[in-house]
Amino acid sequence: MALTSRAARTRSSIRPSLQVHGYRPDSNGTRRERLTALAFILPALLGFSVFYFWPTLRGFYYSFTDFDVFNRPTWVGLDNYAALLDDPTFWNAMKVTVQYVVINIGTQTVLALLLAVLLHRLTRSVLVRSVIVLPYLISNVVVALVFYWMLDAQIGITNQFLGWIGLDAIPFFGSQDWAIPTIALVNTWRHLGYTALLIFAGLLMIPDHVYEAGRVDGASEWKMFWRITLPLLRPILALVLVITVVGSFQAFDTVAVTTAGGPADATKVIQYYIFDLAFQRYQFGYASAVSVVLFLILASVAFVQLRLMRANESDVA
């Protein structure tokens, strides 16, 4: 879901432009036109109601029940939420997820910013941009497996390389200390180019004369980056951060095919914990409560985004 959810979130935050052709806000159309419109949106409306709206309501409902998937759910009020507070595995999952998000987003954002500036300064080649975005188009599972092989503790090429430069082999996926940073960096590799292209598009919107003026004043590239590029890019960076942070909180695929949450829950991120609860322990009610918490976290991230973007509107040239 990464591509749509991430990309779509971007697009969703765009203000719909209403003052375009074909739109008359005061007009409700003829009866015939209304019926036609209904026919046109009917399939999408059906999909929305059955697969988005109704399950959302059910998800909230199940979070207040005890439900083992096979018998009817029984209402237990806030019991699941109370149990959450005393569940060490839940708190571990939160900790692991935050670690993952911090490492993934930290490295990815800094590197993507660097890469975007490099592209902006050096080349407009579509080929180069295609190459750097390629990892993002390959499925998570494929990427996870290739790195699982390259980072194998014994015969992976990465450890061979570490051996050449005189370092000890690292059990990347097998050690509790390395597993989360490893998975976070694998996903940094996958999302780097895509994130860089989003920032790159933002760089193209900064008018060239701003840099010309800076150059006339004798500013160095380094100084211009901090004084011009970064401040003018702030609204776009805020937007990019929200897309990537929201996606990062939902990491699942890489964990599922490499470590399956291990070793010793060291990589049991929140989404994997939900999966584990619902489909391996059949605690559907409790799993729903955990996913409500995930939902609330992501909603807060989006809320902060809106605030940030509004606060930064005046920055846009």
Add this chain to the structure above:
Amino acid sequence: MATAVTTFDEAAAASRSSRARRGRPGAGRVLAWTALVLIVLVTLFPFYWMLRTAFSNGAYLATQPSNLLPVEPTLGAFERVLGLASTEEAQAQAGSGASVNIGRYLLNSVVVATLITAGQVFFGALAAYAFSRLRWPGRDAVFFVFLTALMVPPIFTQLPNFLLMRDLGILNTYAAIVLPFFFMTPFAVFFLRQFFLGIPHEVEEAARLDGAGAVRRFFTVILPMASGPLVTLTILQYIQAWGEYFWPLLVASDPDVRVLTVGLGVFRAQTPQGSPDWAGLMAATLLAALPIIVLFAIFSRKVVNSIGFSGIK
């Protein structure tokens, strides 16, 4: 959206010309190029390693782990994962006696991704037309409600959707994998609505005066004008559907309907001779990635530019 693309290209052209003026090679520039080349190499190396391993003989991988070329080159790994090798042949190259049928998973992925994409693009276009070019009460309110679907994390709806599929008795069918994505994805509706809004009113008005109804205007005027964005959307949605893992894992683990991502996960969990069949695994991942790489090679300009404006505009 068309205007957005133009802006993007114009901006690119504008900074290109100014860069030509200021381009002087210096130490900083060399350093910058070095960094860019390094990033490109790090991006490409895993793809090369996939190739190198897929064409290696699995039995010798452990003896020459740092050989940068295929070890004892062979097509054995591909024959093995496509079910063309005998058990003895497979085991001789560190594979498993159990058959892995990547061909079948490929077929399942093609069927599923094609159905999902076709549904999303067609129904998305219909809805986008109603949201952009027809007038009816509550239009913008309904559109807003549609967009809120983007806020809900997929896993939240997928738990109840799993129960729905189970209650309908269609677990382990193509229908279960396809249905939740088939009728609508908010992204497709939003993406096409943006483009449809930009089509001049006069174009459709001419057809209307000729007596064309909404259905005919949609098919003969709007869709042909939107062929570019429709192609872009189709590719994006296809790539997306192809890579989907979580949902098919929930509803379709049966070998007959298993898609590639799920099949690869199962394959990775097998350790026939103490460790995974690395050469076979890399051959399988290569086969899984190849259709997307080919698709992208053909349409890279469209996809790359769509990432540019879609993120910001």
